[in-house]
Amino acid sequence: MTDIVDSQTRSRMMSRIRGSDTRPELIVRRYLHACGFRYRLHRRDLPGKPDLVLPKHRLAIFVHGCFWHRHEGCFYATSPATRKDFWRQKLDTNAARDKQQQGKLISSGWRVLIVWECGLKHRLNEIQTVAEKITSPDVLDEWPERPPRVRHANPPSA
Structure with missing residues (x-):
């Protein structure tokens, strides 16, 4: 299947x-701030330059x-139809890097929470x-724990 836009438009997008x-x-930032949590950004x-860091909670x-980080079983973690080998390698590398960075954080005494876009x-x-x-005392946690049950023929825009 060919792309529906030309290469310059795709590059710009x-x-x-x-x-x-x-x-x-x-x-997530607005919600945590409203709850009274204070955090540092990036x-x-x-390791991995976390999006939010709560030093007080060592989190x-x-x-x-879901697409870029390969949320397993998620509707939004689809693979592009064009340049399949390129995308498979790129997205698999992203997922492997994520696991490695999370392991480094955990081994240095940090807890890790992953919040997925679909949640x-x-x-x-x-x-x-x-x-x-x-x-929570859990070292590695995810939210939502499993992909959402909602399945759309056309996913809603964010």
């Missing part, structure tokens, strides 16, 4: 994808997009679960 200050990340001295929070799209009314997980 892809260049506008943000790596930080994304909509899901801003939702600490470069920690690193990653807000992952924010479909379970926004349950976001208080994220705040509860901050005080």
